Amino acid sequence: MQLFAPSLTVLAASLLLASPLAAQDAVVDPAVATANAALEAAPVFDGHNDVPNQLRSRRANQINDFDFEDTTNSGEGHPEGRALHTDLARLAEGKVGAQFWSVYVPSNPDEAEAVQQVIEQIDVTKRLIARYPAGLRYATTADEVETAMAEGKVASLLGMEGGHSIGSSLAVLRQLYALGARYMTLTHNSNTPWADAATDTPAHGGLSDFGEDVVREMNRLGMLVDLSHVSEATMLDTLDVARAPVIFSHSGARAINGHPRNVPDTVLRRLPYNGGIVMVVALPAFLNEERRQWSARRDAEQARQRALFQGQPETVTAAMAAWDEANPEPVTTVVHMADHIDHIREVAGVESIGIGGDFDGMPSGPVGFEDVRGYPELFTELARRGYSQAELEMIASRNALRVMREAEAYAASVRDAAPFETLIAMPADD
Structure with a gap:
C-alpha cells in the first residue's frame, strides 16, 4: 500500500479547522513588534515617580514591613482607598529600566523644615532601594544607569521636586547633591524666594539673580535643572543661563493642552539649542x-x-x-499623550522627547495607562503613527541618558572652578 503525505495546502486547512484562532494568533501586530523591540533594546527611563511621597503620607516613612513586590492591595491608609500605581512586578511589565524617584516635600515657607523633610525623603528612598537589591539598583551616573539596565534591574535615581528644599542656600544644594540628588525642579506649585512658578502670581519676573546662580551651581555640580512647574519666564531665563541640557521631568505641550504646567512653543523652539528634553507626563489634566x-x-x-x-x-x-x-x-487615553509627543517632535525634534509619567503623584493615568504597566501601550500607539524603532528607543531612554552624560561632561569640564558663594538678597528690615 502506498502512503501519500498530505499537501501543505491540506495541512494548513486542517490546522485552521482544528483551531480557528491559530492563524490570528500567529500574526503579530507590526506596531506591537516595533514597540516591544524598542523597549527591549532601550527600556523606559522615566523622569518622575512619587512613590516616596506616598511612603510619607501613607506610612510616615515606616517601611520595614512594606511590600514593594506587589502593591495592588495597598489602598488601606489612603482616604479614597487608592492603591499605589507602582511596584516591582508592574515596573517589569511596563518595561521600566530606570526611574527618577521624586524626593518631593510640600511647598513650605519654613525652608529649614523643608530641608529636613527632603533629607528624610532621600533617606526613605535609599532604604527602599536597598531593601530590594534583586529589582532595584541605586544610580547616580549615566554609566551606572546603563549597568543596572544591562543587569535587568531598575536603575533608581533621586530627583528633588521644588527649590524650597534647598532653603535658599547653595551650601545645602551642594550637600543634597552629595547625598545623591541628581535633579532639582526649581519650583513646585508656589514661587520660591528666587524663582517664579507656573501656578503662582509672578514675583521675580522669572529667575532672580540668586536663582541664576542656583542654575550655574547646578550645572557646575552636574545636577540636572528641571523646569517642570516653573513659569514661562523662568524657563526662558534658565535657558539663557544654562550651560548644560535641562529637563522637564513631567510636562506636556501647551499648544495641545493650555495648562500652565505645560511647555509653550516659545520654549520648545529653543530647546534643541540647549540639548534638553521634555519628559512627557501621563496626567490626564495636562493631556486632554x-x-x-x-x-x-x-x-x-x-x-x-x-x-x-x-x-x-x-x-x-x-x-x-x-x-x-x-x-x-x-x-483621556494614550492617544492624547501621543499627541503631545507628536507636537514636541514637530517643533523641537525627536531628540527633545522623553517620558515622565508622574505615577503615584496623580489619581490615575490615562485609560489603558492607569499605572506603570502602560508604557508598552503608549509605544505601540507611537509605532502606529510611524515612529521607527530607533526613534522609540530615543524617546524611551536614549535621550535621557544623553542629557545625563552631557550634564556630567560639562561638570567635568569645570571641575576646577570654585563653587558659587552667592547669598540670597534678603528684604530690608522695615
Whole structure:
C-alpha cells in the first residue's frame, strides 16, 4: 500500500479547522513588534515617580514591613482607598529600566523644615532601594544607569521636586547633591524666594539673580535643572543661563493642552539649542484639553453652588452629584499623550522627547495607562503613527541618558572652578 503525505495546502486547512484562532494568533501586530523591540533594546527611563511621597503620607516613612513586590492591595491608609500605581512586578511589565524617584516635600515657607523633610525623603528612598537589591539598583551616573539596565534591574535615581528644599542656600544644594540628588525642579506649585512658578502670581519676573546662580551651581555640580512647574519666564531665563541640557521631568505641550504646567512653543523652539528634553507626563489634566475645560466648568459650578447654598454642604454635594451625572468627565487615553509627543517632535525634534509619567503623584493615568504597566501601550500607539524603532528607543531612554552624560561632561569640564558663594538678597528690615 502506498502512503501519500498530505499537501501543505491540506495541512494548513486542517490546522485552521482544528483551531480557528491559530492563524490570528500567529500574526503579530507590526506596531506591537516595533514597540516591544524598542523597549527591549532601550527600556523606559522615566523622569518622575512619587512613590516616596506616598511612603510619607501613607506610612510616615515606616517601611520595614512594606511590600514593594506587589502593591495592588495597598489602598488601606489612603482616604479614597487608592492603591499605589507602582511596584516591582508592574515596573517589569511596563518595561521600566530606570526611574527618577521624586524626593518631593510640600511647598513650605519654613525652608529649614523643608530641608529636613527632603533629607528624610532621600533617606526613605535609599532604604527602599536597598531593601530590594534583586529589582532595584541605586544610580547616580549615566554609566551606572546603563549597568543596572544591562543587569535587568531598575536603575533608581533621586530627583528633588521644588527649590524650597534647598532653603535658599547653595551650601545645602551642594550637600543634597552629595547625598545623591541628581535633579532639582526649581519650583513646585508656589514661587520660591528666587524663582517664579507656573501656578503662582509672578514675583521675580522669572529667575532672580540668586536663582541664576542656583542654575550655574547646578550645572557646575552636574545636577540636572528641571523646569517642570516653573513659569514661562523662568524657563526662558534658565535657558539663557544654562550651560548644560535641562529637563522637564513631567510636562506636556501647551499648544495641545493650555495648562500652565505645560511647555509653550516659545520654549520648545529653543530647546534643541540647549540639548534638553521634555519628559512627557501621563496626567490626564495636562493631556486632554477637553478635560481641562470640563474641570474649569466644574470648578465654576461648584463655586456657584457654594455661593447659593452657604452653610448647606449637603445641598452642594447633591447638586454637584447631579452635575457630574449630567456632565461626565471626558475620557483621556494614550492617544492624547501621543499627541503631545507628536507636537514636541514637530517643533523641537525627536531628540527633545522623553517620558515622565508622574505615577503615584496623580489619581490615575490615562485609560489603558492607569499605572506603570502602560508604557508598552503608549509605544505601540507611537509605532502606529510611524515612529521607527530607533526613534522609540530615543524617546524611551536614549535621550535621557544623553542629557545625563552631557550634564556630567560639562561638570567635568569645570571641575576646577570654585563653587558659587552667592547669598540670597534678603528684604530690608522695615
